[in-house]
Amino acid sequence: MAAEPPKDRQAALYDELVRRNPGESEFHQAAHEVLDSLGPVFAAHPEYAEPGLVERLVEPERQIIFRVPWQDDRGRVQVARGFRVEFNSALGPYKGGLRFHPTVSLGVVKFLGFEQIFKNALTGLGIGGGKGGSDFDPRGRSDAEVMRFCQSFMTELHRHIGEHTDVPAGDIGVGAREIGYLFGQYRRITNRWEAGVLTGKGTAWGGSEGRTAATGYGSVLFAAEMLAARGQDLAGLTASVSGSGNVALYTIEKLSALGAHPVTCSDSQGCVVDEKGIDLELLRTVKEVERGRVSDYAERRGGSARFLPSGSVWDVPVDVAFPSATQNELGADDARALVRGGVRAVSEGANMPCTPEAVRVFQEAGVAFGPGKAANAGGVAVSALEMRQNASRESWGRERVAAELSVTMAGIHRVCHETAERFGRPGDYVTGANIAGFLRVADAMSAQGVV
Known part of the structure; x- marks a missing residue:
């Protein structure tokens, strides 16, 4: 819009x-x-x-667009388009994820890279802003097809990245499988074990404990900080979460761990409302093991869960909301529905999931609103910690990473809160x-x- x-x-x-x-x-x-x-x-x-x-x-300091030819399992040559926008390196090497999704275009990658500049700056960890990806869709593709695509993609991308230059990570459509194939091709081409060139790696070969959970966990920690600044507590509150990917799953996990009650999830086919609270183990099985849909979750969950093919998670009255799917998923009407339902805080787990009109609705209603560049910075913060571990050949335990994430999110909240007050916009x-x-x-x- x-x-x-x-x-x-x-x-x-x-x-x-x-x-x-x-x-x-x-x-x-x-x-x-x-x-x-x-x-x-x-x-x-x-x-x-x-x-x-x-x-x-x-x-942007540099905008790279390239052809990605690859062969599917039937022997047909497919051609995708690859992107890497290296936006700003004033604070450190470019840092930002790769997104594989049919909606990826230069404009989308530039929006993500621009947001990444400020998100990375807020962490205080010395990383610049960049983003990349392709209009390739890994859904429904075999492992062999995904591998061949990733190898072709990295064959071009390797010219532009490096641990002191540009450090990509995962995003939508790019998980541990894709990062593994990308890293393997980079190592093969360069003949270097340069662990710091990619983050989101497997923990057995240079990855960081807790990286997978960091974005979702961080958005919940930021919401808790916003509520604490108002003298409120997250424990006991009901929560709506959109999406059912990595960010949404770990948002649900952290909410439950802190005593909140997440009751929704969604995908492109509809949403689920589970009055007893989302059964995370079942949802993980459906989404990560079986690669199924949230409708499958509702069917197997039984009477407490309703699948709404044309419904919205934002129609459910809740205390806190976590848009965790994709950009511009939550509009002004959705925001008004949440306000009517008594929402106290909204924390963006995805990048720019709320439209400008929705943000205005929340702000005018006095809802604590955490923008994505602050609220979901936990992922890139732990990626930067992964880079630190790679540089020193160290491997930190999950507890240390979790402690670092908690300190970082509290620091991001503090600098945002204090800066708003300093420039006459408290809250x-x-x-x-x-x-x-x-x-x-x-x-x-x-x-x-x-x-």
Whole structure:
């Protein structure tokens, strides 16, 4: 959905960005949100508004598009398109996932990479922002087909990545299987055991304990921090979660561990409402072992679970909500339904899952809203910790990683909360996250000259 351009200096920047990047609506939306937050910064510190700085920030340092030919099991040659947008390296090597999904386009990858700049900056861990992927769809493909695709994809991508240059990870459609095939081809081509070139690896060969859970866990920890800042507790609250992939599953797991009551999940065919609470073990079996649908979960769960093929998880009255599927999945009508149902906090597990109109509904209603660049930064934070372990040839236990994640998410909440107050927007985590991330990146860019 097209966003209304911000005012004054930001409006000129936004108009020029749209002119130079036609048709990339997701990128326009992500850039609009950040630019619209920078008015207080420009007013208090005019040097940040001087021509050149923000113009460089919204222009990727490098955009790579390439052909990915591969052969399916019937011997037919298929051709996909690969992308890697290396957006900003002022704070460290480019860092961001790879997404394999039919909806992947340059605009989608640029939106994700732009968000990644600020998300990574908020972790304080010295990583820049980038993103990549392909319009290849791994669903329904055999392991052999996925392997051949990944090998072809890495044959081109390997020229552009490295542990000190660009470190991809997983995202939608790219899990442990895909990372394994990608890493194997990188090692074969380069003749190097460069463990730090990819994160999300298997724990037996350089991966980090707790990485798989980190994004979902982090979004719950951020919600708990937002509630604590209001003198409230997550324990005993009902929760809606969208999606049924990695982020959603670990969001449900962490909610249950902290005493909350998650009652929904979903996929592209519909949603499930389970009044007794989601049975995580059954859902994992259906989704990860059998590669089934949430409708299969509802059928096997029995009377407490209802599958709604045309329903929405956001129609269920809950205390906290976790959009954890994909961008723009939660619109203004959904937000109003959640507000009517008494929602207290919303924490974005996915990247930009709430439309701008939905965000305004939450903010006007006084709902604590955690934007994705802050709330779901746990995944990239633990990826950066995986890079640290790879650099020192160490392997940390799950307890240490969990402790580091908890400290990092508390720190992200603190800097967002304090920055919002400092610039006159108390409780506005969107403004706090955007300004805090911007200042860290902008200061590094200014110190390094016009590059």
